[in-house]
Amino acid sequence: MTFRTFPKAELHLHIEGAAPPKLIAGLAREKSVDIAGVFDERGNYAYRDFLQFLKVYEAATQVLQTPEDYRRLTLAVLEESAAHGVVYSEAFLSPDFCGGGDLAAWREYLHAIREAADQAEREMGITLRGVVTCVRHFGPEQAKKTALCAAETADDWLCGFGMGGDENAGEQGDFAYSFDMAREAGLRLTTHAGEWRGPEEVRAAVRDLRVERVGHGVRVIEDLALVDELIEKDVVLEVCPGSNVMLGVYPKLAAHPIEKLRERGIKVTVSTDDPPFFHTDMTKEYEGLARVFEWNEDDFKALNQTALAAAFCDDATRDRIAKKLETA
Incomplete structure (x- = not known):
């Protein structure tokens, strides 16, 4: 393959x-x-x-100081992703880095990012959708500004809201106001949890923020009752194996719980997180899973079907991407 x-x-x-x-x-x-x-x-x-x-x-x-810088960034990122077979991508976008949380500035940055995304779709065949993220260690008050930016620009393209940053800063519930604002604007929700803190962090994310996806989430394997709860609630994990190994969450890929989680019945997807930081790409992620866990073509097709079903895009986009994935 x-x-x-x-x-x-x-x-x-x-x-x-x-x-x-x-x-x-x-x-x-x-x-x-x-x-x-x-x-x-x-x-x-x-x-x-x-x-x-x-x-x-x-x-x-x-x-990255201007909308034009983000236009160039978006094109470069999508070119790299497309080179590794990615036909659909959801990227975390932060108004904190795009105008400091100012709504007027954010609109200009977002326009530039979307222009680049449209160009990449025409020229490279890759579809991008945006998920606004607040930065956890910037605090709950700054997150409210980020959520306002997200709520005011929510549409079929900007389709989600989430949180990244230092998982050890504050608690998930501290950001409930921002997540409620995003939910009321029609945005789908995700948050980073269960990478550095244990299973209780994922439990708090699902309970206090009512997210439908969890970024990383791998440490739920330490609490099988929580695994069963996530299965019951149909929560999907955005797993980034290469990132987890490079940052030392697990010493090597063979020690990573992605296979155990999948066998248990939890829905997992695979992503690169911050690929050049972790010396990875989607090709390497797939090669590693095939080598270490003996995943085959059917496993990867099922993986992508899970990801597409969990994507925050509208149904028309989902149907269009489904046809591209069927060519595997």
Whole structure:
């Protein structure tokens, strides 16, 4: 099987975290922005652990200063995704990095991102949809500004709301107001949980924020009663195996619980998270799962059907993407 050309759907991708290092380095030179410490001697992103990863991530975004920068970023990210067979992608977009949470500025950034997405769909055949995310360690008050940006621009393209950032900052329930605002605007909901904190973090996400998808969520395997609860509530996990291994959540792919979760009956999808940071892409993710867990073509087809069913897009888009996935 040629994994690179196998049609894929990806649900967990941070737009800034997917920025090719060469793009960020080039923008830094253009703007004379000092981002010393962001790269290693080979030009790759450099960090030691999760907290430093967050600092490097935010340092790299310093060069993304205008809507035009985000247009170029979106095209570069989608070009890379399309090269690895991705036909449908949902990207996390943060108004905090696109105008500091100001609604007027956010509209301009969003327009530029959507222009790039339209161009990529015409030229590369990849469909993008946006999921606005607040940043957990920026706090609940800033999250309200982010949620307002999301609510005011919600439509068939901007179809979801979620939360990323440091899982150890505050509690899921602290952000209930923002998630309620997004839900009332018709947005579908997801949040990062169960990557660094244990199963209780996922339980809190489902209980307090009423999300239908959980980013990562892998540590639910430590609480089989919670696994059964997620199955009953039809909660889908956005699993990022390469990210989990690179950040040390698990020592190697063979120790990752994705296969156990799937065998138990929980719905899992596979994504890259922040691919250049974790030296991964969707081809490598598929190759690893085939090598370590002996997943075959039928497994990957089922994986993509799960992802498409869990996607936040409208039904017309879903039907169109389904035809592309059927060519696998």
